[in-house]
Amino acid sequence: MKQLIHKSMTVFMAAVVLMTTMSFTIDMHYCGDSLVDFSFVQKAETCGMEKAKTTNSCSNPTISEKSCCSDQQLIIEGQDDLKQDFTQLTFEQQIFVASFTYSYIIIFEGSQSKVIPFSDHSPPFIRQDLQVLYQTFII
Numbered sequence: 001m002k003q004l005i006h007k008s009m010t011v012f013m014a015a016v017v018l019m020t021t022m023s024f025t026i027d028m029h030y031c032g033d034s035l036v037d038f039s040f041v042q043k044a045e046t047c048g049m050e051k052a053k054t055t056n057s058c059s060n061p062t063i064s065e066k067s068c069c070s071d072q073q074l075i076i077e078g079q080d081d082l083k084q085d086f087t088q089l090t091f092e093q094q095i096f097v098a099s100f101t102y103s104y105i106i107i108f109e110g111s112q113s114k115v116i117p118f119s120d121h122s123p124p125f126i127r128q129d130l131q132v133l134y135q136t137f138i139i
Helices: 002-021 091-107 130-134
Strands: 024-031 034-039 069-076
Antiparallel strands (some): 024 034
């Protein structure tokens, strides 16, 4: 059970890192107020109702209307700076990191001498044997 939870948390954390660093673009094409097409990979296809660009010349003047279609692009940027540089920290933060690292390493170092703190004390005096007194025996 513990291994299953550990593996699932590992996969979840890897997915979170992947999703925060990934950037993508969504293209959408609207015709009026309704969404006609959207695309994650390529440019969204149009509905075909766009006005062709006409050339205005003095001999053939044309009046062009605004198109009812519009294109929108949603850009989601990912995180670029995942690795913190130790030199960018303030002096107080550097002192905290150094002292935390030192104290964390000291926890796992073994002591050289075997110190028994209760070696100078005699064991307590037992007045009666409690198992015999209460007739509780482990079989």
